[in-house]
Amino acid sequence: MHHPEWDTPERRALRDTVRRFTEDRIVPHLAGWEEDGQLPRELHRATADAGLLGIGFPEAVGGAGGSPIDMFTVTEQMILSGGSSGLIAGLFTHGIGLPHLIDGGAPELVERVARPVLAGEAIISLAITEPDAGSDVAGLTTRAVRDGDHYLVSGAKLYITSGTRADHYTVAVRTGGEGATGISLLLIDRDTPGVHVSAPLKKMGWWCSDTAELHLDDVRVPAANLIGVEGGGFAQIMQHFASERLSMAVQGYATAHRCLDLTLAHVRHRETFGRPLSSRQLIRHRVAEMARQVDVARTYVRAVTDRWVAGEDVTCEVAMAKNTAVAACDAVVDDAVQLHGGMGYLRETEVERHYRDSRILGIGGGTTEIMNEIVGRLLLA
Numbered sequence: 001m002h003h004p005e006w007d008t009p010e011r012r013a014l015r016d017t018v019r020r021f022t023e024d025r026i027v028p029h030l031a032g033w034e035e036d037g038q039l040p041r042e043l044h045r046a047t048a049d050a051g052l053l054g055i056g057f058p059e060a061v062g063g064a065g066g067s068p069i070d071m072f073t074v075t076e077q078m079i080l081s082g083g084s085s086g087l088i089a090g091l092f093t094h095g096i097g098l099p100h101l102i103d104g105g106a107p108e109l110v111e112r113v114a115r116p117v118l119a120g121e122a123i124i125s126l127a128i129t130e131p132d133a134g135s136d137v138a139g140l141t142t143r144a145v146r147d148g149d150h151y152l153v154s155g156a157k158l159y160i161t162s163g164t165r166a167d168h169y170t171v172a173v174r175t176g177g178e179g180a181t182g183i184s185l186l187l188i189d190r191d192t193p194g195v196h197v198s199a200p201l202k203k204m205g206w207w208c209s210d211t212a213e214l215h216l217d218d219v220r221v222p223a224a225n226l227i228g229v230e231g232g233g234f235a236q237i238m239q240h241f242a243s244e245r246l247s248m249a250v251q252g253y254a255t256a257h258r259c260l261d262l263t264l265a266h267v268r269h270r271e272t273f274g275r276p277l278s279s280r281q282l283i284r285h286r287v288a289e290m291a292r293q294v295d296v297a298r299t300y301v302r303a304v305t306d307r308w309v310a311g312e313d314v315t316c317e318v319a320m321a322k323n324t325a326v327a328a329c330d331a332v333v334d335d336a337v338q339l340h341g342g343m344g345y346l347r348e349t350e351v352e353r354h355y356r357d358s359r360i361l362g363i364g365g366g367t368t369e370i371m372n373e374i375v376g377r378l379l380l381a
Contacts, residue, residue: 104228163212252325
């Protein structure tokens, strides 16, 4: 079976493009965007103009083509070049907000929404999680009642990435009875009466990625905005979980790799008692362990991704890949802060941001505990 390579000449060229773009257009401004609590829309347009926003999306709907590995290459290189997982979350929210629509939406809906999003002119969010239903997707209660050629939608959604800036929401709603079979997906426009968006939620990390709570009060949504078939929402959501989880795994090992690079530079440069830190065995062994964890996580996540792209059922391995990358990232960001000493605790030091940002990776996209539950169930099935 053919497994795509991560280091082809085309992907090396892509990395060079991403590196230059990140160093020129992101790194000088990222601290300011963190303080602002959001990314500017111009960044979405600039990323689209550079040919990077639509990677992994079909050209037929305005994307740039390419496979998920190209998309993950962009994610990885942006972080390695001085970006952050929070930046990825805010800039590439359409990575989770758009695929269901492209797969299952009516052509005119796809045309109206997907093209502007992939051109960086509009923002789309995915709204599944609720105040009382996170990992338990089948337990969601936001209700959509058919009323002629519309649905009337009421409920609340929480932790919606890019929610305060979004123009469109892909929303999981209950159109039928209880459980998984009663769930559908609807495209809801921000400017529809009854859509109320909270102020940005204040978070531990991912500051430049705005997060909102949505309240939907009798929102009239055209039935033509149904994505896929009524009652098919749960299966659609599950279908795209692998891509989200692998993306977070890539963010995890890339963040760890970036923190390793920053730490290696620091311990070579920093002198204590007349010698560089790197001359001390304790430090050398610590960075050796950091490097081992990074390399194991990267190698495993890429191997699982290759199998997923090749069409294998790797549900179990995707869960293990996410947890492997999260564990490596947790350990390495902690060591990076420690080896930077007092500087590692200062806001101006890059590893401090990665330390805070990394904490969400074991929660979002399926918690570490849920990943282990998936693995355990499949092992014992």
